[in-house]
Amino acid sequence: MRRNAEAAAVADDPIHVLNPVERAGLRRVARGALLRAVAAGVINAILTGLGDLYAQHLFGPLPEHPSLAQRAAYWSGFCTGAVLFAVLEVAYLGWDGLRSVTRLSAVAGLELSGPENKEVALALARAALELPNPPEAVMGVNPHREVSRAQLIVASALYKLKISVTNFAFKQVVVHLLPVLATRVVLAFTAIPINGLWNGLVCWSVLREARIRVMGPSAALEMVDAVLELEPAPSRALAEGMHRAVASAIVRTRELHPNHVAIVHAVRQRLGEPPRGLELDDSDEFLKHLPRLDAAERRVVVRMLAVAAIIDGRLVRPERRLLAEAYAAAHIGSGLAHVEKLRRAFVAGDVIARHELRAAAG
Helix, strand or coil, X not given: CHHHHXXXXXXXXXXXXXXXXXXXXXXXXXXXXXXXXXXXXXXXXXXXXXXXXXXXXXXXXXXXXXXXXXXXXXXXXXXXXXXXXXHHHHHHHHHHHHHHHHHHHHHHCCCCCCHHHHHHHHHHHHHHCCCCCXXXXXXXXXXXXXXXXXXXXXXXXXXXXXXXXXXXXXXXXXXXXXXXXXXHHHHHCCHHHHHHHHHHHHHHHHHXXXXXXXXXXXXXXXXXXXXXXXXCCCCHHHHHHHHHHHHHHHHHHCCCCXXXXXXXXXXXXXXXXXXXXXXXXXXXXXXXXXXXXXXXXXXXXXXXXXXXXXXXXXXXXXHHHHHHXXXXXXXXXXXXXXXXXXXXXXXXXXXXXXXXXXXXXX
């Protein structure tokens, strides 16, 4: 019943522009999801701690130099419960995440039931379940063109180890800085604040990402239209430069965000398909192409680059570097401060200011 009321309260405005009713609804969804995520982490940590104490009671405390049999008996008893509680927690968080992002999209005014929103629905499901974006090239753009396999492996390993490392570090603080309190009972429950805090942070990140994915397709269409308003009849060279700008932003981001797919679709919808045989995702070739355009066209291409850089809600260092290189290649002053203002406005759900978009090209 509440979901229907929230969906009905959405005003007649673009999805990426959040009015006061929508903002209040989004805060309500986020608050409930955060509280449930923290509670799930705390409950899991308490049950796991109790399992640790039960294992100690059942098998006795481990001696200073336990035998292999003693270790196996203790850890088999403890890990059985720990794994079960962890599986239940992950299953609940995944289910609640899917439910929360669905409610979030309804509050923002996006109905996921229609076939036209299938890609957005899949992107939201990936955000809720913390699944990475697909690594495959899409429409001739390979997001990992400039990334080595070693970098991808290291990033994945660090992502998997994040909670374990945090828990280990926290326990070391307890042991070394609070030796009087560092009893087995205390150590058994050190994960309570870590699990609760981490679940809260992850939930906040998931909801932020989901909101950006909900707003992305609508914002992509409006921002591409705003850029092309300044050049209603683009030449072939300008169209090529705009295709290259979007692809280069994706390559420098190093992943194909769903909003990148949306902006690629928006650009091709307005400009048509790029000529066959072009390596669009070569950022060096993009920078070489820029000086071949006239001054007005160079500004339009740089504005398109700025839009593509912020459409995923981030402006990472490689993207900033690409923008700086594009300003230099186009022989125009830096508008990076205005690009950052555009990013903040998009993430906040504010109206995209046309004057900031113009100023993004120096």
